[in-house]
Amino acid sequence: MTHRPLPRPLNFAAVFLAAALTVELLDELVDGATGAAWPLVRQDLSLSYVELGLLLGLPGILVNLVEPFLGLLADLGYRRALILGGGVLFAASLALFAVAGGFWPLLAALVLFYPASGAFVSLTQAALMDAEPARREQNMASWALAGSVGNVVGPLLIGLAVTLGLGWRAVFALLAVSTVVALIGVRKSPSLSQEAPTGEKLDWRDAARGVVAALRRGEVRASLALLECANLTGDVFRSFVALYFVDAVGATPAAAGLAVAVLTGVGLVGDVLVLPLLERVPGVRYLRASAWVTAIVFPAFLLIPHLGAKLALLGLLGMLNSGWYAVLQARLYASLPERSGTVMALGSVAGMVSGAVLLGLGAIAQHFGVEAALWLLLAGPLALLVGLPRRASLGSR
Known part of the structure; x- marks a missing residue:
């Protein structure tokens, strides 16, 4: 009997997609678990608020x-080594976090974790984008869904561990072991390797010039700006x-916790629904439509005083924001084909701007109230309506 080979989507793309999504799931599980564990960590290790601020x-x-x-190193051909090395350090930092007995070991664990996550997680995302250029939007939507699941499940793991009497340390030890298992799966994928775009050997000067040249391109600057604007009604909100x-x-604080649960829970549902939607509708068209609705719903959310109505509109906002990061990040990768490491470098620069925005919003909230600060977030969907092209491009269908 002759065995026909599996179609490529099953024997190659789907396998690597599963491995990459596992990496993102782990990263967001850590993020969700860490946020939920801080009160326990602070109590167990007697941390001051100053120490907690430094750790954060x-x-x-x-x-x-x-x-x-x-x-830059990734674009020089070292992506596979960076991903695998980052995965090892990712697991090591989690193990160190699990056994830390005070402030300094915790700080060492987090200082190690952040760049390890950049190498392991961000460059795995880059490899996924390069593996199937024609499906960047759909694969980024799957990536965002995996992250949403991790953000929801992470705090639940902490709650379950506390209920069972295991404590927060057991969760981070489990995540460290899970990272090792995921790393074994990722290691077998040939999609991690990357050659120079035209076959020539690049050096540091070439890579640095490539970043500067990318920043000079209007479409790249626009993509970076739109990503930060979309984030205003996403993570910033x-x-x-x-x-x-x-x-x-x-x-009450309990009602505020319910509001966060509504936003993240409905957002998770939205991430599920956006997957089949992007198979049928161009990403840019979807973004423009959802930005229009968000520009109407967001002011209504701030103006309506009734708590129940606010929670309903909050859930709708969580649904509408689904897919924004996926589509815009996919467009950024498409604007720099075979320069996915450059995308990571530019994202870090943009991250500094995002941090400055958060500081500014905090200052406004301090002087004029948090509601005044939230009104400024309306700039996010309005910027998308102005900045998005009216027709799909850069690989959007």
């Missing part, structure tokens, strides 16, 4: 100085939701 802020500042160089419900709406 310092690693993020340092990683933005390191990641651009990781992106999510960061302020609980504070808004407590300080501006007058809700």
